[in-house]
Amino acid sequence: MSASKNQPASAFRAVCPLDCPDQCGLLLHKQDGKIVKVEGDPDHPVTRGYICNKVRNMTERIYDQNRLKYPLKRVGPKGAGQFSRISWEEAIDTITSHWKKLIATEGPESILPYSFYGNMGRLTAEGMDRRFWNRLGATRLERSICSSAGSVGYQYTMGGSFGMDPEDTVHSKLIIFWGINAASTNMHQVALAQKARKENGAKIVVIDVHKNQTGRLADWFIPILPGTDSALALGMMHILFAENLVDIDFLKKYTIGWEKLRDHVVQYDPTSVSNITGVPVNDIYRLARMYGSIEPAFIRIGNGPQHHDNGGMFVRTVSCLPAITGQWLVKGGGAIKGNSGWLAHNSARLQRTDLLKNKNTRVVNMNQLGDALLKLTPPVKSLYVYGSNPAVVAPSSNKVREGLAREDLFTVVHDLFLTETAKYADIVLPATSSFENTDFYTSYWHHYVQLQQPVIEPYGQSKSNVEVFRLLAAGMGFEDEAFVQSEAEMIADALDHPQNPYLEGINYDVLKERHFVKAKVKPLLSEKLPTPSGKIELYSERMQKDGYPPLPTYVPLPDDGGQFPFQFVPGPNHNFLNSTFSNNEKHIGMEREPRLFMNQVDAEKLGIKDGDFIRVWNHRGECELKAAVGDSVLPGVVVTQGLWADVAGSSPNYLVNSLTPDRIADMGGGAVFFSGRVAVEKCKPPKQRG
Numbered sequence: 001m002s003a004s005k006n007q008p009a010s011a012f013r014a015v016c017p018l019d020c021p022d023q024c025g026l027l028l029h030k031q032d033g034k035i036v037k038v039e040g041d042p043d044h045p046v047t048r049g050y051i052c053n054k055v056r057n058m059t060e061r062i063y064d065q066n067r068l069k070y071p072l073k074r075v076g077p078k079g080a081g082q083f084s085r086i087s088w089e090e091a092i093d094t095i096t097s098h099w100k101k102l103i104a105t106e107g108p109e110s111i112l113p114y115s116f117y118g119n120m121g122r123l124t125a126e127g128m129d130r131r132f133w134n135r136l137g138a139t140r141l142e143r144s145i146c147s148s149a150g151s152v153g154y155q156y157t158m159g160g161s162f163g164m165d166p167e168d169t170v171h172s173k174l175i176i177f178w179g180i181n182a183a184s185t186n187m188h189q190v191a192l193a194q195k196a197r198k199e200n201g202a203k204i205v206v207i208d209v210h211k212n213q214t215g216r217l218a219d220w221f222i223p224i225l226p227g228t229d230s231a232l233a234l235g236m237m238h239i240l241f242a243e244n245l246v247d248i249d250f251l252k253k254y255t256i257g258w259e260k261l262r263d264h265v266v267q268y269d270p271t272s273v274s275n276i277t278g279v280p281v282n283d284i285y286r287l288a289r290m291y292g293s294i295e296p297a298f299i300r301i302g303n304g305p306q307h308h309d310n311g312g313m314f315v316r317t318v319s320c321l322p323a324i325t326g327q328w329l330v331k332g333g334g335a336i337k338g339n340s341g342w343l344a345h346n347s348a349r350l351q352r353t354d355l356l357k358n359k360n361t362r363v364v365n366m367n368q369l370g371d372a373l374l375k376l377t378p379p380v381k382s383l384y385v386y387g388s389n390p391a392v393v394a395p396s397s398n399k400v401r402e403g404l405a406r407e408d409l410f411t412v413v414h415d416l417f418l419t420e421t422a423k424y425a426d427i428v429l430p431a432t433s434s435f436e437n438t439d440f441y442t443s444y445w446h447h448y449v450q451l452q453q454p455v456i457e458p459y460g461q462s463k464s465n466v467e468v469f470r471l472l473a474a475g476m477g478f479e480d481e482a483f484v485q486s487e488a489e490m491i492a493d494a495l496d497h498p499q500n501p502y503l504e505g506i507n508y509d510v511l512k513e514r515h516f517v518k519a520k521v522k523p524l525l526s527e528k529l530p531t532p533s534g535k536i537e538l539y540s541e542r543m544q545k546d547g548y549p550p551l552p553t554y555v556p557l558p559d560d561g562g563q564f565p566f567q568f569v570p571g572p573n574h575n576f577l578n579s580t581f582s583n584n585e586k587h588i589g590m591e592r593e594p595r596l597f598m599n600q601v602d603a604e605k606l607g608i609k610d611g612d613f614i615r616v617w618n619h620r621g622e623c624e625l626k627a628a629v630g631d632s633v634l635p636g637v638v639v640t641q642g643l644w645a646d647v648a649g650s651s652p653n654y655l656v657n658s659l660t661p662d663r664i665a666d667m668g669g670g671a672v673f674f675s676g677r678v679a680v681e682k683c684k685p686p687k688q689r690g
């Protein structure tokens with residue numbers, strides 16, 4: 001490993017393996033073969049040596065005594081967590097002989113893979129696994145739990161996941177965090193914004209349903225009712241056109257449909273928009289005028305508003321704003337929803353889609369895992385889970401767990417820990433941490449490709465996803481050369497992608513030498529956009545063909561059970577990463593306990609005081625949280641943070657996803673975690689129950 005001025009001899013370069021846009025460069029300090037300290041890499045151009053607490057405490061997780069060391073087989077009832085140790089040979093043989101029988105009797109589509117990003121390495125998340133599933137002909141999984149609704153919405157306007165270079169934020173004079181809790185979920189974006197504020201006098205505006213850590217650092221916090229953001233963006237457009245704060249030259253040259261949009265937004269007058277959003281009329285004017293007069297203006301579009309039934313259309317709508325004021329041509333102006341387009345690798349070659357041989361295998365949306373396990377015909381007979389913990393993170397989790405409990409479902413879980421999902425498995429396999437693997441990383445926010453090489457030996461008998469799928473392929477008798485490629489060869493293939501000119505010159509050898517390399521990005525409008533017209537599509541014929549309104553439109557949320565008085569927004573928290581770390585004492589200690597933020601007006605009506613224990617329920621399930629009464633949310637809204645692990649003895653019950661809807665969003669098969677409704681009441685704390 002090549003050393004540099006800031007890299008002491010005992011330190012090894014690494015990449016943060018969490019599903020976080022920052023994808024920090026790390027330095028791992030080793031002693032006697034073990035990692036003893038995790039620091040930020042000061043040489044990393046974007047993250048500059050600063051990392052979050054979660055990862056500074058990463059050794060707690062890597063060397064947690066509860067980490068899985070050996071393969072296990074279930075010896076007790078499903079869900080009870082009783083297992084005994086077996087060998088890898090027995091594990092692979094049990095799985096592959098079971099699957100061979102299933103394939104002969106029920107066909108390969110009786111097997112369902114379920115995964116998400118795991119450690120974020122591309123080989124881990126979408127490499128050997130996809131090759132295996134394609135060759136097998138298993139049911140396909142639509143991996144749409146995170147940001148797919150918004151990505152499709154953004155694509156209708158801009159053609160793909162191409163946004164501003166976050167490093168240009170320092171030039172911005174107006175920064176709008178729109179539905180992103182960046183102080184917790186994208187800390188270097190906040191650092192860049194604060195630099196712009198300090199050096200440039202930039203103003204920071206936060207639009208959110210919850211005044212959380214990000215709202216508290218804003219110059220101006222704008223509270224909004226959940227699922228109404230498209231209306232606010234359309235109200236801004238109404239004012240921008242009405243007051244001639246638009247950039248007509250830009251609109252003529254770089255967009256299509258601006259005149260139609262101008263006529264269309266007349267209906268979104270500030271009074272109507274205020275009634276929908278809860279944002280006062282004067283604030284709508286103030287926001288629109290700020291946006292129309294301060295440049296460069298940058299909008300960081302978050303994941304919150306797109307986790308609603310109308311989430312795709314929100315991102316489609318808000319991504320029109322920078323075009324209306326011509327911000328894309330100004331350094332420090334524009335927007336970021338996601339930037340993965342710049343770093344797109346050759347996924348067909350990495351995943352070997354040719355191995356599918358055009359078989360039209362059925363597709364299951366990962367947001368409807370419960371229904372897939374309980375209702376699908378012909379039924380799913382075997383489930384293989386890796387890099388995800390659906391018993392906690394998937395919506396409508398009571399249905400998911402009922403499905404996982406099926407006696408006739410043969411379940412395999414590959415993870416670093418005996419997760420809530422793994423407790424239902426017939427076979428559990430131990431996974432390596434990313435620091436034990438070779439893999440490459442592409443951020444979905446900054447423009448760097450990074451390489452991870454093994455820094456420590458595999459923990460116990462743990463194996464990487466790539467290695468396990470090699471073993472499964474051998475066990476199934478798959479002889480294609482795809483299953484014997486080395487990690488280095490897979491990386492070389494994935495980065496060989498002539499269709500993406502921005503990756504030119506980035507390959508395995510260069511990464512080995514330099515660890516992080518910036519893609520050769522160009523100014524966004526210096527070439528045609530990948531939309532059908534090659535321009536920013538304010539009016540989209542493609543949307544019309546796909547059955548959507550061709551112009552940005554506010555679509556109200558559907559009825560989720562009107563009898564439940566509160567809109568329920570259960571997002572992620574500061575010290576966990578989805579459910580990762582929720583089983584770790586140190587991280588739990590930093591987070592303390594899950595709270596339910598509610599407005600004092602609502603609390604008073606229900607006789608609830610700050611610190612009371614609250615039962616939260618609806619027709620799907622219930623959970624128990626501690627009331628945090630104040631003014632951080634609007635009346636009629638309750639917010640909680642964090643996907644908490646099951647508590648031993650199941651009390652208190654923190655399973656927020658037992659309440660969330662498993663409907664599918666308007667676009668991209670997305671999840672609608674934040675569009676549910678609930679009722680709340682005071683209850684006895686668990687300690688005082690008989």
Ligand SMILES: Nc1nc2c(c(=O)[nH]1)N[C@H]1C(S)=C(S)[C@@H](COP(=O)(O)OP(=O)(O)OC[C@H]3O[C@@H](n4cnc5c(=O)[nH]c(N)nc54)[C@H](O)[C@@H]3O)O[C@H]1N2
Nearest residue numbers: 179180181185207208209226227302303304572574577578
């Ligand atoms: N510390 C930490 N960092 C993380 C994660 C984590 O669990 N913990 N998870 C990672 C992952 S996988 C992802 S996808 C990202 C997500 O990170 P973000 O993009 O920040 O998304 P969320 O935190 O889900 O929601 C962002 C904000 O949207 C608000 N919100 C909810 N509904 C609405 C709405 O209708 N309108 C508006 N304006 N706001 C709304 C929420 O209150 C929240 O403050 O973070 C990543 N980073």
Ligand SMILES: Nc1nc2c(c(=O)[nH]1)N[C@H]1C(S)=C(S)[C@@H](COP(=O)(O)OP(=O)(O)OC[C@H]3O[C@@H](n4cnc5c(=O)[nH]c(N)nc54)[C@H](O)[C@@H]3O)O[C@H]1N2
Nearest residue numbers: 116118119146386387388389393414431570571578579580
């Ligand atoms: N209520 C509510 N629910 C949500 C969200 C929300 O905001 N609110 N957010 C949603 C979003 S945006 C997302 S992205 C999902 C995320 O949901 P998940 O992707 O399930 O995320 P984690 O809970 O972090 O679980 C990742 C699991 O992968 C394991 N893992 C890590 N590395 C590896 C590896 O190399 N190999 C294997 N086999 N396993 C590995 C970890 O130990 C962990 O158990 O959650 C969603 N769920």
Ligand code: SF4
Nearest residue numbers: 016020023024052055
């Ligand atoms: S900020 Fe995000 S990328 Fe950086 S160390 Fe923390 S979790 Fe990892």
Ligand SMILES: [Mo]
Nearest residue numbers: 019145146147
């Ligand atoms: Mo996510």
